[in-house]
Amino acid sequence: MRNPFEEFKGQATKRREIPLDQILRSKEETLSQILRGYENLLKNEAKDLVWLMQYSTVIKAYTIAEEGIKGIDYTAEDIEEFCYALDKTDQIPYLITGPAGVYISALCNHAKEDEITLRLQDLNVKINLLGYRLPEGKRLIVEGNVGDFTGIGLDGGELIVEGSAKNYTGAGMKRGRIVVKNNVGFNTGHGMTGGEIVVGGRIKGLGKIVGGKIYERDHLIFPSEEMKPFFF
């Protein structure tokens, strides 16, 4: 009897590999490395049971984060992908916005690119601590809203938020520039010693500011007659 499938013998059964497959594989591999680094950070932070936003805690977390990302070859798109993975519970066991922000900041600060754009408009969570210690020569553009402690300890870099930020924006920043297109929350610039914060919308409240400049809708509001530098 004639095999009815005879004429399909010549049909290729092995799938052709195209560069897209390779790109996607390497993307997945990078993302899983980044996730491993984050999980490592969480394991360390979980020992303290409660993650308190303290100067020493952030420094410690940042050091662990830097260790975790060592040797990973990633791009700005990988960082963005990681931010979205934070939103999905199937990829990340648990999300703590503090350590997550520190970890993303470490990724940005050590990225190959000088200019990083993170398109985070569709993110459900608002990540805290974005732009922590952003060094000189780096420009971080965030499309979407961000959480508390944005750009704290900024170290010469430029952070642009095309959205709104919450409380303690630019706290403890030393130099550099933070631009927030919309509004910011309370204690803006608390403990900042230099650099400038430019807010396109409204500032709910300023913190105790030591130095630097703050603009609200093109008006210099610190230093001014009403707001003098604070000495700790």
Next chain:
Amino acid sequence: MKEIEEILKEIWPKARKKHLFPQLPMPQVVEGGEEVALEMKSKQLQISASFLEGMKGLISLEEALEAVLDHGISHYMYCPWDFHTHLTLYSEAKKALKDKRLAQKATSYFMDVVANTYCVKERETKLPELYRRLPKEGVQEILASLYQKIWGIDLGVEGDHSERVRRLARIPYLEKRLWGESIKKFAKVIEDLLEEEIKAEQGQDKKVPNPLGEHSLDNYSLEEIDRGLRSFASTVEDVQEFKETIEDLKEELSERGYAIGGMGRGEGNPIDADLLYYMKLAENYTLPIRKLPLEKSGDLHPYSHSPWEVGKPFHDIDPWTSFGKIMPGLTQTWVRREGEIYGEIESTPDCLIIIDSSGSMTNPRERLSYAVLGAACACNAYLKNEARVAVYNFSDAFRGNKLLLEFSREREAIYRAICRYFGGGTALDLEDIAYLLKQADQPDIFIITDMQITNLEKLIEFFSGIENRVTAVHLGHNVHTARFREGLKKKRNISLFLVREKEDIPKIVLGKIEEYWSSSL
């Protein structure tokens, strides 16, 4: 043109075989514009002769034709595959771009990238050769640059689009389950280019052509649109998402001859997206109806006596009551009547749908209303069985917040009555129900409510006194539902169902009567 037709005859069987014999008719070669190679109407591929003529000297006719066919077939075989996928992709793109035209363009380009990439990966194709020769401007240039990167084939793109292409190249185009997320990312990356394209179109007053054809509702038959809407209604998160998408496509659907009148197609009233949503969603459910053996026997049988008179036929004389005598005044004759004997063929009675649209119920035009969906399913079930449906939609009936629709088979009118929302207090006017019940012969009653009815006791009393089959559906559980159940537990013609979620609706059995149910077993 003849030459092209000859080549097509030769190439078409090979192309079909390559794509594992898609169910497509032989493509047609038509006189069309030079800028667009392919059009797909329903399943008919139409290839522009002028486009192919224009490609002469750049690429052989055979290669160009094969590539165009590969492109068209891949759309049919892989992406979008059906109208439901098309709608879903559009809906996701709209979420990202918030603009109808931008979303339509993004959807079209995304489907092209997916279909082309699928073809290049899975089949032997001349598509890269064709793309190498096609004009590259705006979005087309970016897409060609993307193809170059993800296919690994030089397409002669010169501009530097590395950042954009790097982002686009990370999208898993061939992962169907991720298409929703993928199109959002894709749309965001090319958003500014799409805006420029629309501006250019407004300036030139004509559409920037997509060389391998546009994607519109013309690609689908009315049956496919019907099916697509049905699936889309059951997969969208809520009525708002469905509404938004349908509102955007309203004009195209009307142009295509799709309106909700009748069976959902043909000339009719303008499309009401809410109604269409419940119509299509309800089509996904089939509620069983217990039929009643109501058929009349058609035979005449002796019913009563009347005195026999001279001239009346003899054969109906009853000798037993006539004492064996034939005498006017004494002799009795039979009066015959058609018997209402239960026959073997069962039929479905008409149904009165009583739906509560008071403030405690969900507004069907804002969120998915289980009451409306349940009533719509019941309506479909009765209409399918050639019965008629009447609607009593009530809120505070004594203040005029009620709607009465007499027995009818007009689906659209019934749906309109079901979807009406009053949002006030909850009281039934039992006189209205009695009036509607009189309009048909022992109709069934389908009532769907949360039972928080002010005159619930009167309703229980009313139901206690009727013999119609009543299917009562209550949404959620409360003291009122318990009271209703308790008050009518002895009535065998009333069956009660609880609906907590969408999945409970198929569990409803219409017209279930314990007595009848047990006797039929």
